[in-house]
Amino acid sequence: MSLLAGAFLAGLAVLAVPLWLHRMSQREPAERDVNSLMLMRETDEPVRTRRSLAHKVLLALRLAALAAVTLAFAEPVLEMASPGNPETRDRARLVVVDGSLSMRRDDAWRQATRVVGDLVDESDAAYVVFGSDRLTLIGDIQTAEPGFTRFDFAGLPARLDGLIASLPARERDWEVHIVSDFQASAVPARFNVLVEGMKWPCVLHRVSGQTDNWTIESATARDGQVEAVVAGHGVTENIDVVLRRDGSEIGRKTVAAVTGTPSVARFDVPQPGREAMLFELDLDVSDAIVDDNVFRLVQPAEDATTVAILPGGSDEGDTIALTFLGAALKANGIAEPVRVDTAGDWPQTLDAAIAVDPGEISTPLRRRLERHLGEGGGTLLIAGPRLQRAGVLPLDGDTLTRSIAGGVRSVVAVDAEHPLAQTSYGAVEVERFLSLPARPGETILALAQAESAGHRADADAPFVIEKRIGKGRLLVLLTALDREWSSLVLRPAFVGFVRNAVDYLAQNLPLAATAGQPISVPASSAQIFDVDDQRVLALGNTSTRPVARIPRPGFYTVRTPGREASMAVNVDSRESDLRSVPNELLERWQAATESASGGATQVQGGPDREPAEILWHPLAPWLLVLAAVLLLVESLAANVGRLAPADVTAWRSAEGDADRLATSQRLGTMLRGLANWRKRRIA
Numbered sequence: 001m002s003l004l005a006g007a008f009l010a011g012l013a014v015l016a017v018p019l020w021l022h023r024m025s026q027r028e029p030a031e032r033d034v035n036s037l038m039l040m041r042e043t044d045e046p047v048r049t050r051r052s053l054a055h056k057v058l059l060a061l062r063l064a065a066l067a068a069v070t071l072a073f074a075e076p077v078l079e080m081a082s083p084g085n086p087e088t089r090d091r092a093r094l095v096v097v098d099g100s101l102s103m104r105r106d107d108a109w110r111q112a113t114r115v116v117g118d119l120v121d122e123s124d125a126a127y128v129v130f131g132s133d134r135l136t137l138i139g140d141i142q143t144a145e146p147g148f149t150r151f152d153f154a155g156l157p158a159r160l161d162g163l164i165a166s167l168p169a170r171e172r173d174w175e176v177h178i179v180s181d182f183q184a185s186a187v188p189a190r191f192n193v194l195v196e197g198m199k200w201p202c203v204l205h206r207v208s209g210q211t212d213n214w215t216i217e218s219a220t221a222r223d224g225q226v227e228a229v230v231a232g233h234g235v236t237e238n239i240d241v242v243l244r245r246d247g248s249e250i251g252r253k254t255v256a257a258v259t260g261t262p263s264v265a266r267f268d269v270p271q272p273g274r275e276a277m278l279f280e281l282d283l284d285v286s287d288a289i290v291d292d293n294v295f296r297l298v299q300p301a302e303d304a305t306t307v308a309i310l311p312g313g314s315d316e317g318d319t320i321a322l323t324f325l326g327a328a329l330k331a332n333g334i335a336e337p338v339r340v341d342t343a344g345d346w347p348q349t350l351d352a353a354i355a356v357d358p359g360e361i362s363t364p365l366r367r368r369l370e371r372h373l374g375e376g377g378g379t380l381l382i383a384g385p386r387l388q389r390a391g392v393l394p395l396d397g398d399t400l401t402r403s404i405a406g407g408v409r410s411v412v413a414v415d416a417e418h419p420l421a422q423t424s425y426g427a428v429e430v431e432r433f434l435s436l437p438a439r440p441g442e443t444i445l446a447l448a449q450a451e452s453a454g455h456r457a458d459a460d461a462p463f464v465i466e467k468r469i470g471k472g473r474l475l476v477l478l479t480a481l482d483r484e485w486s487s488l489v490l491r492p493a494f495v496g497f498v499r500n501a502v503d504y505l506a507q508n509l510p511l512a513a514t515a516g517q518p519i520s521v522p523a524s525s526a527q528i529f530d531v532d533d534q535r536v537l538a539l540g541n542t543s544t545r546p547v548a549r550i551p552r553p554g555f556y557t558v559r560t561p562g563r564e565a566s567m568a569v570n571v572d573s574r575e576s577d578l579r580s581v582p583n584e585l586l587e588r589w590q591a592a593t594e595s596a597s598g599g600a601t602q603v604q605g606g607p608d609r610e611p612a613e614i615l616w617h618p619l620a621p622w623l624l625v626l627a628a629v630l631l632l633v634e635s636l637a638a639n640v641g642r643l644a645p646a647d648v649t650a651w652r653s654a655e656g657d658a659d660r661l662a663t664s665q666r667l668g669t670m671l672r673g674l675a676n677w678r679k680r681r682i683a
Helices: 006-025 047-073 106-121 156-165 316-331 363-374 385-390 493-506 583-596 620-655 657-682
Strands: 076-081 092-098 126-131 135-138 174-180 202-206 213-222 225-233 237-245 248-257 263-268 277-284 294-299 307-311 352-356 378-382 409-413 443-449 459-469 472-477 512-514 518-520 526-529 535-539 547-549 554-560 563-570 614-618
Touching (some): 006 047, 047 620, 092 106, 092 156, 106 174, 135 156, 213 316, 225 237, 225 248, 225 277, 225 294, 294 554, 294 563, 307 316, 316 352, 316 493, 352 493, 363 459, 363 472, 378 493, 409 459, 472 493
Parallel strands (some): 092 126, 092 174, 174 202, 307 352, 378 472
Antiparallel strands (some): 076 614, 213 225, 225 263, 237 277, 277 294, 409 443, 443 459, 518 547, 526 535, 526 554, 554 563
C-alpha cells in the first residue's frame, strides 16, 4: 500500500483535541464527612461508573472517525498486479523451461521455478514443458530438476507445433513462454531459424546471467599420454587438473586458464594393453557448474582393427591425402593400415577398407571389394579428381556430375542419429565437391550455404552418403582430402570423422558418447550397464541399427552378443559456455514471433522478465464511508447515554416505593433513639 499525499498525515494531530477535552472533563468527586455509615443508603453500582465507560466508547468512535477522514485526504492506494488482458488470459499457455546442464546453477533454476510458478498461476490453462534433448510435459515444476543434456533452440518452432498438436486444448489459441538463460551457444547463428514456422506469440524470460565457468573441453589418450584441453570464460587463474584411474589420483598438473584460449595438460600413462583403462580428469576449481569439471576417458585395449587403404595413384596429391589419412588413424590409436592393390595379397581378416580417389577401378579390384561388402564388411570411398573424370560411382554405378561444383559450403547433419553426425563440423568449409543424386535416406551429412550452418532444411547437396551393398556398408565422401577442396583435413573434425567412420564400418562398439545424444550400436541387440552393474538400457532385436540415448554422464558397459566394451559418457562442452545472447536479440526474437502470429494481442512480459503492470486501487472513498458510519454510530451511542439516567429514575419510582417508606421509618427510629441518648447523658 502507498500514500499519494502523505503530507496530509500531519492532520492526525487533530486527534489530540478530543483527547484533551476528555481529560479536562474528568473531575475528582468532592469529599464529604459523614457522621455515621448508618445514615448511608444501600445502592447499586454508581451511575458515574457507567457514564465513564460510555464516555470512553464515544471518545474511541470520534477518534476513529477523525483518523479515517485524515487518511482519506492522504489518498492511500493498494498496489495489485494487473490480471492481464482478458483476451490473453483466454489463451492456453505453454511454458517451456530450459532443463539443460547450464540451468543446474542454483540461482538459475531457483529463478526459473519462481517464474514458471507465476506464469502457471496467472493462466486458466497452462502446460509446463521440460526442454532438454527433447520436449517433455511435466506436472509440477517444483519436483523437476535440470538434467545433464543440451537444449538447442534450432528447430524449436516445429517441435512446439508437434507438441501442441498432441495436447487436449490444441484447438485453442496459444501463448508460448520460454524460460531460459539463453546461452549464445544454444542459439543458431541464422536468425530466421528461430522464428520460421512459429505460429504463436512467444514471450521470453531470461533467468540468471553470465558467470565464470571452466571445463575440460576434450581429452584424448594415445601413445602413452593423456591430453586434456581446458577452456572456458572468466578471470584468468591457475587451475589444477587431476588425473585419476580407478578412483585413485595418479597425476596433477597446473594450467593457466585464460578466457578464449584453450590450455593443455599432459600426463604420461601406460601404453594400451590387453584390457581397457578408465581415466577421470577433474578440475580442482570453484565455478558456476560442478558437473562439467569431470571428463571421463576410455583408453581401449590394443586396437586389433584391421584397416586396408587402396590408393588411387602415386602422384603428389595422393601422397598428401594418404599423409592426412595416416595421421588421423594414428591419432585414434588405430593400428598401422595395410596398403593393398589389385595384384597384392589382402589380409585374411579385414574390418574396413578406405579407397582414396580410385577413379575407374579394374574388374579384379571391384570383385574383391564386392566380396568384402557382400560378407558384411565396410568401405569408405573418398572422392577426388579421378572419380570426377570417371563420372561413375564404383560398386554402385550411379552417375556423378563431370563438373566440380563450387562455392563455399558448410556441413550440416541430416541423419542426426548416425555415428558420423556426432562430430562437430562447425569450422569446416567446403569449396569443391562432386554432385551425386542421393536416394531418400542415403544422405548422412549435407552441404548448405555458409550462412545457413546448422540448419539442415537449407541443405542443397549431399556431402557424405551411405549405400547398402549386399550385407555391407559403403560410405562416400564427396570431397577430396586436399586443402584446395575443403578445410576438413585441417580441422579436429577430421580425426573424429575417421574414428567414427572406421568404428561404424568395422562395427566396433562405441567408446565415448555425449549425454543425451544418440548412440548407434552396431548390433541387432544390446544392453547398457552402469558402474554398479545395474542395467540402464536394453535394446531389443531391430532390423536397423539400435540407437540409444544416455541422459547422465559416467562410465558404462555396452554388451552385445559375443562382445563387451567400456564407454565414457560426458556432458556437452557447449553447455559450459555461460555467455548469453544480448537483450537486443531477444527483443527482436519476441517481436518477430508476435508479428508472425498476427499480433492480435499484446503479450505480457519481456526478455528480462519485467514485472507485470501494477494497478492502483484508491482506498479514500472507502475510508470516507467508514468515517460516515462511525459518526452515525457515535451519534446513536451518545443519545442512548443521555436516556440512561431517566430510565434509572423511572425504574426506581416504579419499583422502590416500599423501600423508601421502610427507609424513612428506620431513619425516624434512629433519630428518636439518638435524641433520647443525648437527654440521658445531659441528665
